[in-house]
Amino acid sequence: MVVVGAGLAGLTAARELVAAGKSVAVLEARDRVGGRLLNHDLGDGQVTEIGGQYVGPTQDHILALAKEVGVDTYQAAIPGEAVYVNDGRAKRFTGHTPPDLLALPDMGIALARVGQAAAKVDPAAPWKAANARELDAMTYETWLRKAEITGDAVDMISLFLNSAYGGEARDASALFSLWYVSTFGNETHPGTMERGTGTTGGAQDSRFVGGSQLVAQRLAEELDGRVHLSAPVRRISQDSTGVTVVCDGGDWRAERVIVAVPPLVASRIVWDPLLPAQQDQLFQRLPFGTLMKCVAVYDKPFWRQDGLSGMGLLRGGSPIREMFDNTPPDGGPGVLMGFLGGREWRKWAHRPAVERRGAVLRCFAQVVGDRAFDTVDYVEQDWTAEQWTQGGPTSVAAPGVLTDFGQWRDRPHHRVHWAGAEFSPYWNGYMDGAVRSGRHTATELLLHQN
Amino acid sequence: MVVVGAGLAGLTAARELVAAGKSVAVLEARDRVGGRLLNHDLGDGQVTEIGGQYVGPTQDHILALAKEVGVDTYQAAIPGEAVYVNDGRAKRFTGHTPPDLLALPDMGIALARVGQAAAKVDPAAPWKAANARELDAMTYETWLRKAEITGDAVDMISLFLNSAYGGEARDASALFSLWYVSTFGNETHPGTMERGTGTTGGAQDSRFVGGSQLVAQRLAEELDGRVHLSAPVRRISQDSTGVTVVCDGGDWRAERVIVAVPPLVASRIVWDPLLPAQQDQLFQRLPFGTLMKCVAVYDKPFWRQDGLSGMGLLRGGSPIREMFDNTPPDGGPGVLMGFLGGREWRKWAHRPAVERRGAVLRCFAQVVGDRAFDTVDYVEQDWTAEQWTQGGPTSVAAPGVLTDFGQWRDRPHHRVHWAGAEFSPYWNGYMDGAVRSGRHTATELLLHQN
Structure with missing residues (x-):
């Protein structure tokens, strides 16, 4: 078997195949x-993460896997107060929600409306929702307006999408969102917005000791030369007897292949035969x-002695x-x-690095004070410039895509099966989704084999 | 110079470069x-077109070029009555608009509202429109509802988009549309909906004697072995002294390159250095x-003796x-x-060919009678299954794309310049846009050269 991609999904799939006694090569x-997990070396054996990093409750698959490979977790939240910056004015707060917003009924109403609507969507088949066609005809921005979610609540949702989608409410269909x-x-435990956005008790609850990439590294060690x-x-290329995988450095021949890269990246491989047009359209x-x-x-971490957690939420056009x-x-x-x-990436990514660094540090200074400018080092990891992902953190579907093409996502292409964070019904786009999908696809492939 | 792609844009660009005394190779x-122009041989020297075929007033560039290479045009409209089928009931009519709709004020109001809104958008820089951000936050379907364009008028617009976009009003942003x-x-002559949808006097006014592909073939002949x-x-791959273009059958080295393939296809080439992330994002x-x-x-053409033009407009879920x-x-x-x-492609493309053929011929029969089943031949050209276009007829942008990424479309990537139907401010996605863009880019490249 060949597995394409040594992210969490590919490595997990390979591990399952090896456990089932199969001969496996993982091509990365x-x-x-x-993949999208990347430790940054701080020297002296210390690391910080410049890719995906958080895990939390209900992400059972990644949590169990990490335990199996001996990577511990710890609570991500730092004691102390967070800072909420609105139009340049900083205000300290504790808990999940900034003081201005806590007082507003908007936010509670917004969460309730999003929650009620999301509860009607099946994570395994969103296109089957009763009003799927209607929801997939409009952007999430349009839906929020129609649901009378406005002002501060929209801004907080937008702040979440900024990192969760690398995008805006107008980029996604309402059904997708x-x-x-x-x-x-x-x-x-049915999905909730609170679990997705939350720190303690939510998707940003915990981190891995040694950095998230360590989980992948341990898996690769286990795979021992594969x-x-x-x-x-x-x-x-596929023919009646198997699959030829052409990569720099040589060709591989396999009975079956798992492609465990994002749909966009998969679509840039040369396929013979071509992907089914419907699946290619979806990946497009x-x-x-x-x-x-x-x-x-x-x-x-000088801010800690000032009683600050280092967490900041910034509004009013901050990069x-x-x-x-x-x-x-x-x-x-x-x-x-x-x-x-x-939208901030779209404003800032093409500007000179030194200008962007200044703007970023000014944001940091609004939260932790002017010592933010006294850096020992400054690093940017731009996931859009990575050839093998071409963006981050995940794929976002515009209107019409899920209802017209969604069903084609998981279909094997003859002897080629799909895995990856984008191929999971739970925690899609997250580490847990990648591990789930890797396991699921390995099982599917073994069934086809036997 | 190397030109990638021998569609109308690439061939036109190559022609201009040769005329300026440059050494040129076109790689197809x-x-x-x-490209998207394709004649189908009917035998006895007769052809019909299974790709782009129509031209009309204001498409000056393709019309002039065809004249230069000796390809004549003729009026596309066939004398006789058209047929309008609504929920299985056929009704004959003459002129542009079916009788039911002619009687409705809806259609006139719809055209007026679309026209007024479109007049405020600059074809060369749609992201500069006063309300660009608002228009780009919603789908065209949402915009039509807000403009109180409903019922029959929406259905007629949708019918047009079915072939003009290969898509639906929900697939596109309002700003794009x-x-x-x-x-x-x-x-x-500022763009109008009537000119886009019209037969006589509009974009479907005329056709080429010998088929539209003949224009490309004549250009290729002129290019004489290039x-x-x-x-x-x-x-x-680019370095400080030039560009290496790696293709099956050998490498080419050039000072500058024009890539004249659709953005999607261009994005599937391996780029070294990578495309700017913003441009890659746009092409994604x-x-x-x-x-x-x-x-x-x-x-x-048996229907002609029945006084029919062969034109049919079908509503009510016909493929x-x-x-x-x-x-x-x-x-x-x-x-x-x-x-x-x-949406009809999305419903029908994956079904058995024989079932689809039956459904198509039943549509034809509703318009010209049961002799429609007495075929000599039946041919399907599915543009989504073509490796080098991967869809048809053109690219459609979802919400957020034009305002956040549109400006990156035409930027040369070092020594690589862009051309193609998708790179034109007028008749974007049409033959005329391809020829315009090919000319424009050749001129731009020659300026860089000198």
Whole structure:
């Protein structure tokens, strides 16, 4: 068997196949494993993450896998107050919701309306919702207006989408967005917006000791020589007896193949025979969001002694709209991380790096004070510039896509099966979705085999 | 110079470059020239078209070019009555608009509202419209509802989009759709919906004697050995002194390159360096529509002796919603052609060919009677199954795309310049847009050269 892609989905699938006694080769385009998980070396054995990093309750698959490979989790929240910046005015607060918004009935009403609508969407088949066609004919922005969700509540939803989609409410169909909320759960706990947006108790509850990429690295170690790096797959040809996978450095022949890369990246492989037109159309219509992580490194997490958690929510046109303390768990240098996503990425990504750095640090300073400018290091990870993802953090579907093409997502293409974070009914686009999908597809393939 | 793609844009650009004394090679992936123009051989020297075929007033560039290469035009309209089928009931009519609709004030109001809104959009820079952001936050379907364009008028607009977009009003942003209307013109005649949808006097006014592909074939002949067929370009690498174009059958080295393929197809080339992330994002977000042409061939155009023009407009869930007499101008076998596009393609494309053929011929029979079943031949051209276009007839932008990424469309990528029907401010997605763009880009490149 050949698995294309050594992200969490591909590595998980390979592990299952090996456990079933199959001969497996994993082909990875990059010179590293982990896909959208990426540790950044801070020196002295310390790391911080510049890709996906958070896990939380109901993400049972990634949590169980991490335990199996001996990677521990810890609570992500840092004691102290968060800071809410609105039009340049900073205000400290504790808990999930900034003080201005806590007082507003808007936010509660918004969450209730989104929740009620999302509860009617099946995470495994959103196109079957009673009003699927109507919801898929409008953008999420239009839906929010129609639901009379406005003002501050829309701004807070937009702030969430900025990092969750790398995009805006107008980029996605209403059906996609309500479906996405329905995926923030598992078989026994239906998805809720609160779980998706939450820190403690939500999707941003915990982190991995040693960085999230360590889970992928441990999986690769277990696979013991079966992972081939710097082996980008250029072409996949199928005939009646098997599959030829052409990659830089040589061809591989397999009975069956799991392609575990995002739909967009899969669509850029040369296919012979071509993908079914319906599936190609779907993959054409699943662009990636635009997201950059901006990381400032300091001698130590100085904000903590001021009683600050390092968490900031910024409104009013700030390039960084959400930021967090990303300091390694056992101390070491202080790290602040901010998301530059969606429309802010589109405003800022093409400007000179030095100008952008200044704007980002000014955001950080609004939250933790002027010592934010005294950086030891500053790093940007722009996922749109990564050849093997071409955006981040996940694929977002515009109106019409789910109802007209969604059903084609998981269909095997002859001997080629699909896996990846974008191929999961729960935590789609998240680590948990990747692991779920990797397991599910390995099982599917073994069934076809036997 | 290397030109990638021997469609109208690439061939026109190559012609201009040769005229300026440049050494030129045109690399074409297919074993033929013409891109989305494709003649179908009917035998005895007769052809009919299974790709783009119509031209009309204000499409000055394609009309002038055809004249230069000696391809004549003729009026597309066939004398006789058209047929309007609504829920299975056929009714004959003459003129542009079916009788039911002619009587309705809806249609006039709809055209006026679309026209007024489109007039405020600059075909060269739609993102600069005063209300661009608002228009780009909603689908065209949402906009039509807000403009109180409903019922029959929406259905007629949808019928037009079925072939013009290979899609539906929900697939496109309102800004894209109003911009698209603004492109149905030229520098002296602002675009109008009527010109886009019209037969005589509109975009479906005329056809080419010998078929539209003949224009491309004549251009290729003129280029005398400079067009290399079956040469798909796999990779484009640039360094400080030039460009290496890697294609099946060998590498080419050039000072500058014009890539004259659709954005989607361009994005599937391996780029080194990568495209700017903003431009890659735009190309990710320009999927192709879904469109098939269904062609039935008969001994002769029997419907003409019944006083019918062969034109049919069908409503109420018919797979074919628009059909035309596509008989060669100097007689020969009778040909009926119907568009299977948008949602109908999505319903029908994956069904067995024989079932689809039956459904299509039943549509034809509703318009011209049961002799429609007595075919000599039946041909389908599914543009979504064509590797080098992956859809048809053109690219359609969902909400958010034009305002956030539109400005990146035409930017040269170092020594690589862009051309194609999707790169024109007028008749974008049409033959005229391709020729305009080919000329424009050749001029731009020559300026960089000198």
